[in-house]
Amino acid sequence: MEIGDFLTPERIVLDTKLRDKAHLISEAARLCHVPHAGPPPAAIEDALLARERLGSTGLGAGFALPHARVEGLDDYVGLFLRLAKPIAFEAIDGQPVDLAFVLLIPFETKTPHVAVLAAIARRIRDAAVAARLRAAKTPDAVRDLLTGTKTS
Incomplete structure (x- = not known):
């Protein structure tokens, strides 16, 4: 399973204003x-x-990767959020978060979610990709970066 299988440009939100983790x-x-x-x-x-x-x-x-198995879900659902201002998220390094990839996982799935989570984390934790995500102008550009279909 590839990131492009569950992330559409409509589920990429840039520069959203969020108060906190909740x-x-x-x-x-x-x-x-x-x-x-x-x-x-x-x-x-x-x-x-x-x-x-x-x-x-x-x-x-x-970077944060909120994820959960969700009852009643038929397919994986991805959502990418780039925050206008970083927020506290109780991250492992204590730093605020400005990039979040939310992954919803169906209870009944044949695709191991750990592999999907690892693929997302590898992509966004690449410093060059993260910098480009922070500078991207459009949801399509973000999707290209996350799916590896383009590097600009």
Whole structure:
């Protein structure tokens, strides 16, 4: 499974203004919800918060990878957020987060989610890619960077 399989330009939000970690999780749940299909935003938010209670998904270097298995989801759902201003996220290095990739995982899946998480983390933790993500002008440019289809 490739990042492009579950991340669309419509789920790439640039320079969003979020107050804190709870606001990021809440907004992610709202943005990942598909009206009239799949789980409601409250169920998505509950799943993400439950995962965060196990330990922060702030991986360091300004990047967080909130993720959770979500009941009633048919396919993986990805959401990329670039924040206008970094927020505290209880990251492993104690630094604030300005890039977040949210991944929702169906309960019933044949694709191991650990491999998918690792692929996302490898891509964004590449310092050159992270710098380009921070400077990208459009959702299409961000998607190209995340999927490796372009490097500009």
